[in-house]
Each structure stands twice: as C-alpha cells, then as structure tokens.
Amino acid sequence: NAGVMQNPRHLVRRRGQEARLRCSPMKGHSHVYWYRQLPEEGLKFMVYLQKENIIDESGMPKERFSAEFPKEGPSILRIQQVVRGDSAAYFCASSPPMGGTGYSYEQFFGPGTRLTVL
Amino acid sequence: SQQGEEDPQALSIQEGENATMNCSYKTSINNLQWYRQNSGRGLVHLILIRSNEREKHSGRLRVTLDTSKKSSSLLITASRAADTASYFCATDASYSGGSNYKLTFGKGTLLTVNP
Numbered sequence A: 001n002a003g004v005m006q007n008p009r010h011l012v013r014r015r016g017q018e019a020r021l022r023c024s025p026m027k028g029h030s031h032v033y034w035y036r037q038l039p040e041e042g043l044k045f046m047v048y049l050q051k052e053n054i055i056d057e058s059g060m061p062k063e064r065f066s067a068e069f070p071k072e073g074p075s076i077l078r079i080q081q082v083v084r085g086d087s088a089a090y091f092c093a094s095s096p097p098m099g100g101t102g103y104s105y106e107q108f109f110g111p112g113t114r115l116t117v118l
Numbered sequence B: 001s002q003q004g005e006e007d008p009q010a011l012s013i014q015e016g017e018n019a020t021m022n023c024s025y026k027t028s029i030n031n032l033q034w035y036r037q038n039s040g041r042g043l044v045h046l047i048l049i050r051s052n053e054r055e056k057h058s059g060r061l062r063v064t065l066d067t068s069k070k071s072s073s074l075l076i077t078a079s080r081a082a083d084t085a086s087y088f089c090a091t092d093a094s095y096s097g098g099s100n101y102k103l104t105f106g107k108g109t110l111l112t113v114n115p
Helices: none
Strands: A005-007 A010-013 A019-024 A031-037 A043-050 A053-056 A065-068 A075-079 A088-095 A113-117 B005-007 B010-014 B019-024 B029-037 B043-050 B055-058 B061-066 B071-076 B085-093 B109-114
Touching: A005 A088, A010 A019, A019 A088, A019 A113, A031 A075, A043 A065, A043 A075, A075 A088, B005 B085, B010 B019, B019 B109, B029 B061, B029 B071, B043 B055, B043 B061, B043 B071, B071 B085
Parallel strands: A010 A113, B010 B109
Antiparallel strands: A005 A019, A019 A075, A031 A043, A031 A088, A043 A053, A065 A075, A088 A113, B005 B019, B019 B071, B029 B043, B029 B085, B055 B061, B061 B071, B085 B109
C-alpha cells in the first residue's frame, strides 16, 4: 500500500516562473491537505480539499497560490510568479473520509517538495 | 498565536536513555498527534491521542494527555541512534466554528541520541 506520493521532490525555479507541485493521496483517502514548512519552523496549514472541492483555503495566500484536486489525477498546488519568500518545503497529507462528528483521522504525510526560488 | 509548542527545543541523550518531550497548547482540542521528521525528510505519524484519552502506548512510545493543563508528553524509552529526529506535536481545534482537520504544529523538539 503506497503512501502519499509527491513530486517532484526538489524543484528549482527562478523568480517569476511558475511552480507546480503534485500530490497523490494514499489509496482510499479522499481528503488532501497542503502544508508549508519554512526553515526551522513547524508546518503551517494552507488548504484542505476533497475531490473537486476546496473546503478550506484560509491558510493559503490570496494571490499567486491556487490548489485543485480533480476527479481524476493528483492534487496540484500551483504557485504563479514565484518569489524568493516562496522557498520552503511543501507537504501534502491525506486522510480517509471522516466518520461521525468531532473526530478527525490521522493525516499521513508525503515526503514533501522542496522548492527553491533563485 | 502558536497552538502547539514543544519543549525543550533541543534534547541530547545517550543511547539507551529515555527521552521525554512536552507539548503545550492553548485552545480546546479534539485530538493531539505526534510526528517525527528526520532531517530533510517528510513527517512520519507516530501516534494520535483523543481528548477523552489520558495515555496511549505504541511500542517504545508512551503519550500522555492532560486536557486540564492543555499539555501532552511523548516518552521514548530505551532510545536508539535511529530515533534522532525532530518531533512535532499537532493539534486540531474543537472550539465552536473550529475545524478538526486543520492541524497546528509547533516548532518541534530536536532529539539527538548519541551512540
């Protein structure tokens, strides 16, 4: 049972270019989350998606960042016109559908994509 | 404000010793999870403890949760060099209007186990 897959593992972009980060959740998981980790920091929530729906994007910058989780294929985090401050590790996590109210399931994380903006 | 904060920031011990890390948080939670991250790698889920649980074990790991003090501890017994990593606690909110999927992480405890 493969875990959460992310690609690429490392991505180098020049300022102004676009970055596309991909995430395939674990089999049977329909919930995807994106987090960003700056150096020496903990992870910060960015966005929560289910198939074809953005549930919560409150942690994502309003400009240049977008996320999708299409019916078929991986979830994509897209950063347009990257700047040096976007350099970070971006982690995707997935979880199975939540049962009942008030309980969440473990979120399983991928290996991350390390974005470097030159 | 920071929800989960680990203490200490760094811990260095000898192989075979026990390691204890603490986590404090500010708001009411549904669950608290502990993760491990090796340098430059992804996060590995260690254990989840629900707000109505007080203690949980998994192998050499023991997690406690004190909701009255809003704190948790992670104990690693008989540590090994391979346990060297950063350890993070992550909480989800249970306050009205809160979302229990949005994990909030602290900055982590860097554990070094010397052979």
